[in-house]
Amino acid sequence: MRPPRLVSLLLASIGLGLSACAERPWHGIVLDPPAPAPPLAAAGVAEEPASRFTLAAARGSTVLVYFGYTHCPDVCPTTLADWARARRALGADTLGVRWVFVSVDPTRDTPADAAAYARQFHPTFEGTAFTDAELAPVLRDWSIAAYPEGDPRTPDYTVAHPAHSFVVDAEGRLRLMIPPGVHGDSIAEDLRRLR
Numbered sequence: 011m012r013p014p015r016l017v018s019l020l021l022a023s024i025g026l027g028l029s030a031c032a033e034r035p036w037h038g039i040v041l042d043p044p045a046p047a048p049p050l051a052a053a054g055v056a057e058e059p060a061s062r063f064t065l066a067a068a069r070g071s072t073v074l075v076y077f078g079y080t081h082c083p084d085v086c087p088t089t090l091a092d093w094a095r096a097r098r099a100l101g102a103d104t105l106g107v108r109w110v111f112v113s114v115d116p117t118r119d120t121p122a123d124a125a126a127y128a129r130q131f132h133p134t135f136e137g138t139a140f141t142d143a144e145l146a147p148v149l150r151d152w153s154i155a156a157y158p159e160g161d162p163r164t165p166d167y168t169v170a171h172p173a174h175s176f177v178v179d180a181e182g183r184l185r186l187m188i189p190p191g192v193h194g195d196s197i198a199e200d201l202r203r204l205r
Contacts, residue, residue, distance in 0.1 A: 036203070037196035038177065038186035047178040048151035050075065052112070052121065052138035063110060063138055065178065072204055073108045073178040074188075077154060079115035079169045080127040085190050086111075089175060090131040095194020097132055100201065104134075106180070107201060113139035114149070114156035115169045152176075179204050 050065040065073065074093065078086035093109050100107065111128040113119035119127075119139040128137030140148060149156055156171040177186035177200070185204055188197055 034199075034203075036186065036200055037192045038188040038200050039174075040186060041184050044179065044183035044185045047176075047182050047184045048148075050110075050112070050148065050152075052140060052144075063136055065182070068108055068178075069182050070180050071106050071108050072180055072201060073110060074201075075110050075112060075176040075178065077112050077114050077152070077156060077172050079113050079171065080119050080123050081115065081167075082169070082171075085173050087131075089173075089190055090128065090135065092192065092194045092197060093135065093175075094131045096197035096201065097134070097194075099195045099198035103198075103202060103205075106205070109135045111135060111137040112148075113137070114145060114171045115158070116140060116142045116145055117158065117162045177201070177204065 047065055050063075052063050065075075076086070076089055076093075078089070080086075090111065097104055097107075097109065109128070109132070111124055113124040113127075116139065121137075121139045124137035124139040126137070128135035145156075154172045156169060158167065158169050160167040173190045175188040175197075176184060177188060179185045186200060188200070
C-alpha cells in the first residue's frame with residue numbers, strides 16, 4: 011500500500027512543479043487588472059496626411075508607445091534599437107503591432123523630426139510630437155512627467171522623461187510597461203503572449 015501512495019505523491023509533486031514552470035514570467039511589468047489606455051492623438055506630419063496617429067484608430071492592433079525626444083543621448087536610441095530587434099524577432103507576427111515614438115520636447119522636435127527619428131530604427135516605426143499646449147494634457151492623462159532640464163540654447167540641454175515603453179493591447183487596454191534594457195527577443199516574447 012505504501013509504495014503506490016508514495017509514487018502518487020511524487021507524481022503529484024512533479025506535476026505541480028511542471029505546472030509552475032509552465033507559467034513563464036513576463037519581461038515587462040504586468041498591469042493587472044488592465045486599464046483603458048488614455049487618449050493619444052497627434053496631428054502627424056503635414057506633408058503626410060496619413061501620418062496622423064490616434065490610439066483610438068489603432069484599436070485592433072497591439073501598440074507600443076514610448077515618450078522620449080530626438081536629442082536623447084541614451085535611453086531613447088537604445089529603446090528604439092530594442093524595438094527594432096523585437097520587430098525582427100517577431101518576423102511574420104509583426105502584423106497587428108504598431109510602434110509609436112512620441113516626442114516630449116516641443117522646444118526642438120516637430121512631428122516631422124519625430125517621424126524621421128523613429129524611421130531611422132525601422133521604416134514602419136511611427137513618430138510624432140506635440141506643442142506645449144497639446145503635450146500638457148497628454149502627460150496628465152498618462153500620469154507621466156516630462157520636463158526640460160537646462161537652457162535649450164546650450165548643448166547640455168536635456169528633457170527628463172519616462173524610461174519605459176507602454177504596451178496597449180488590441181482592445182485598447184494598458185497591459186504592460188516594458189522597462190529600459192529589456193532585450194528585443196524578450197519584448198517579442200511578451201508581445202506574442204498578449205495576442
